[in-house]
Amino acid sequence: MAIGCKMKILFVLHDLSLTGAPKLGLQIATVFAETHNVTLVSKKAGPLSEQIDRSKIKDVIITDTSHEIKDSPVNDRVDSAVELIKTKKPDLIYVNSIAAADWVLAAVETNTRVVLHTHEMSKEIMSLLRRRIFRPEDIHRADYIVAASEECLKDAIDIFRLDVSKSENFSVCVDIDAVRQSAAMDMPFLPKRHDGQALGFDKKIVAMCGLACLRKGSDIFYTAAKLMPEIDFLWVGPWDDKAAINANTALALNEGAPLDNLYWTNTTANPYAFIARSDFFFLTSREDPNPLVVPEALLLNLPTASFTACGGSHEWTRRFGFALSGETDTLRMVAFLKRYFATASYRHDRSYTKDLLPLLDLRTKAKGLLDTIIKTAA
Numbered sequence: 001m002a003i004g005c006k007m008k009i010l011f012v013l014h015d016l017s018l019t020g021a022p023k024l025g026l027q028i029a030t031v032f033a034e035t036h037n038v039t040l041v042s043k044k045a046g047p048l049s050e051q052i053d054r055s056k057i058k059d060v061i062i063t064d065t066s067h068e069i070k071d072s073p074v075n076d077r078v079d080s081a082v083e084l085i086k087t088k089k090p091d092l093i094y095v096n097s098i099a100a101a102d103w104v105l106a107a108v109e110t111n112t113r114v115v116l117h118t119h120e121m122s123k124e125i126m127s128l129l130r131r132r133i134f135r136p137e138d139i140h141r142a143d144y145i146v147a148a149s150e151e152c153l154k155d156a157i158d159i160f161r162l163d164v165s166k167s168e169n170f171s172v173c174v175d176i177d178a179v180r181q182s183a184a185m186d187m188p189f190l191p192k193r194h195d196g197q198a199l200g201f202d203k204k205i206v207a208m209c210g211l212a213c214l215r216k217g218s219d220i221f222y223t224a225a226k227l228m229p230e231i232d233f234l235w236v237g238p239w240d241d242k243a244a245i246n247a248n249t250a251l252a253l254n255e256g257a258p259l260d261n262l263y264w265t266n267t268t269a270n271p272y273a274f275i276a277r278s279d280f281f282f283l284t285s286r287e288d289p290n291p292l293v294v295p296e297a298l299l300l301n302l303p304t305a306s307f308t309a310c311g312g313s314h315e316w317t318r319r320f321g322f323a324l325s326g327e328t329d330t331l332r333m334v335a336f337l338k339r340y341f342a343t344a345s346y347r348h349d350r351s352y353t354k355d356l357l358p359l360l361d362l363r364t365k366a367k368g369l370l371d372t373i374i375k376t377a378a
Contacts, residue, residue: 006036007091008036008090009029009036009092010084010092010094011025011028011038011040011094012096012103013043013096014042014043014096014097015044016048018048022046023048024096024172026048026051027175027362027366028094030057031367034056038059041103044064044068045062045064050269061084065077073132074105077102078109085110091113092113092114093112094115095142098118098124098128099128099133104141113377115373117145117170118153119289120156122155122159140161142166143376146369147168149172171312171359172290173361173366174292174296176299183275183276184276187274191236191265193259193261193262194258194260199234203261205234205278205279206231206233206234206281207233207236208234208281209235209293210291210293211237212264214247215287216284217286218249219253220286223253224337226257227331228334234278235262235263235264236268237265237266238266239264243266275293275296280340280341281302281304281305283310283317285328286328287310288310288312291313294306295356295359295360298320298321299356299357303321304317304320305321305333307326308325309325309327316356319355322340
């Protein structure tokens with residue numbers, strides 16, 4: 001590999017959901033495709049395919065080999081990947097998640113350089129291991145490890161005893177113009193609450209974004225709303241639709257004691273239109289590697305908070321928002337919000353964006369990453 005030479009890159013996603021890892025992966029792959037021939041492979045179909053259609057990537061393959069579709073032996077999945085690699089003959093394979101780490105061994109078997117991008121922290125890594133999605137030795141075979149946060153990198157190094165010199169904390173990046181343009185659009189619909197009543201935008205709004213589940217703290221969000229009836233709480237993303245119906249621990253709570261100040265959007269292709277019209281963004285996740293939505297909310301000039309022990313979001317909230325120490329805690333969240341909204345001068349200092357933008361720029365970071373990968377192969 002040499003900088004300036006056009007390569008064939010096989011870019012592997014574990015699925016095409018609208019969650020952080022696939023979205024970031026697609027953004028990076030799109031930048032790679034500006035100067036190289038990229039084939040995008042996903043182990044599972046999903047709504048992110050609409051964004052692929054608008055990208056420069058034209059060669060897209062859905063393998064339907066995700067563990068969420070069928071429980072196939074590792075060897076069978078590796079053999080399938082090997083056949084595709086032999087057909088495409090890439091110069092580089094970029095595996096965008098440990099959930100797709102079976103492709104690392106396939107790359108090794110075809111003598112193809114492979115990069116593994118981990119978006120997972122320890123609990124998720126161990127869950128994938130228990131489900132036999134990959135073998136521990138597969139991770140060691142990667143030529144280079146890229147991580148979504150210091151926490152992800154540390155957990156991967158600790159669990160797999162990796163060579164630190166062959167790794168980096170890439171953090172995250174954002175397509176700044178795309179986020180701002182999406183945020184400026186009209187909301188495609190109004191969020192609703194338990195009885196179908198639409199959000200009125202007549203009170204302050206605290207937002208959270210993601211797939212409602214225990215890990216994302218949907219129950220914490222519900223309880224905070226219950227303790228703060230003077231504030232409207234808006235969950236942007238799946239809450240009680242097909243994507244979340246079996247995962248959302250707060251559904252039973254809201255059915256037993258429905259809240260008139262708790263609203264949700266369910267799955268939406270444009271979360272930014274809703275986030276931008278909120279007054280505060282609070283990440284309620286118990287464990288979240290480095291969710292894109294935190295710097296995105298800051299990019300939209302929204303005051304943003306997270307707890308430091310939940311993952312890499314404190315990288316952004318310590319400097320540009322509010323970082324609450326320790327584990328995610330409902331009562332501390334509520335106490336903070338009450339103090340924040342009770343302060344007469346609660347308007348957030350938004351001059352920080354000039355310092356935030358260079359840290360997030362998608363093209364600068366993605367091109368720098370690829371240059372690093374090429375240099376390490378020289």
